[in-house]
Amino acid sequence: MTCQMKSRKRAELLVGYCAQTLPEAQAAEFESHLKSCEECKRLVAAQRASWKTLDDWTPAEIAPEFNARLYARIEAEQAESWWRRLLIHVTHPLTPLSFYWKPGVSLAAACAVLAVGLMVHIPNLGNPTAEVHVNKVDIEQAEKTLEDLDMLTPPPAPGSPM
């Protein structure tokens, strides 16, 4: 004869009953049900048998050096974290140490660029006459060049816009 209990409720009672975690009243009620339900009686037997089988599965002993290995890892992590903290302190943009460090690098770079620029072109401040002379020569040369260009350029055709 099929059990009239809903399968979900039956499953819950079955597991709770076998695990001995049901409240006393519920356990008594289920026990009373078992007296007249062969299907549930069979299920209880099967559940208990499977749990007894599972009890046979005993795990191996833990390695004796387990704790020592763990503490060694903790120590190594703490030592590494000291280095990591220092590195972060130096490289992170928001830490006090980098506040002085990064502008310093920028300043050094700017100085290097300036030095290179000065090496390439050093202004001659001691001889203003030479500078004027150069300017004059440049102007005369420019005027001559323009005259030459005028000679090379053909005159506009009569009637065309200038």
Place this chain on the structure above:
Amino acid sequence: MDPAQPSPKSGVDKDMEAVAAIRGPHLVGPIERDAELMLRVREGDQRGFAILLERHRGPVVHFLYRMVQNQAVSEELAQEVFLRVYRSRGTYEPTAKFTTWLFRIATHLALNWIRDGKKEKNQESLSEQLLDGVERQVPDRQPTVEQALVREARMREIRRAIEALPAKQRAAVLMHKYQELEYSQIAKILSCSESAVKSLLFRAYETLRDRLAHMA
């Protein structure tokens, strides 16, 4: 349990409230002792961590072994569990049972390991070679060859039956059967409802009943 104390309240939160409020040497029971120890670890008491390790190392390793079915991996994962507990000591708050937190970390690591498929195909043969701890047993309890073979065949069946369960069902069964955790605890560990835990468990137990029936 101290008889002078009021009858135990249901639910973990009220126990944890008691610990958080008291935070003194007065100990009510083993659950509170775990949280009390962890609070002391938070304050820098290394001895508290050592006690917690001794108390929970076995259950954690054994749970992980049954989940991943590889002794070396289970010990490695267990180390990671306790490492994470230690790392979190500075911010620990007893908002749940210590074992709930512990097994949540362990389950998370085990499920990740299973998901990542790091299980070697020859894992089963390795476990068989270890004969489920026979190598580490005390010498004067060494079984006969025949007994060892019979036992190994049984263990193989059980391992396969558990291994065949979906990962979450497996975790639920192992926590319920071997660690005797409550539905509410398992629900918190698996981040699901109690109803979902019951579904997982009942389905798993039904499968196991069928699969292990011939071994009774």
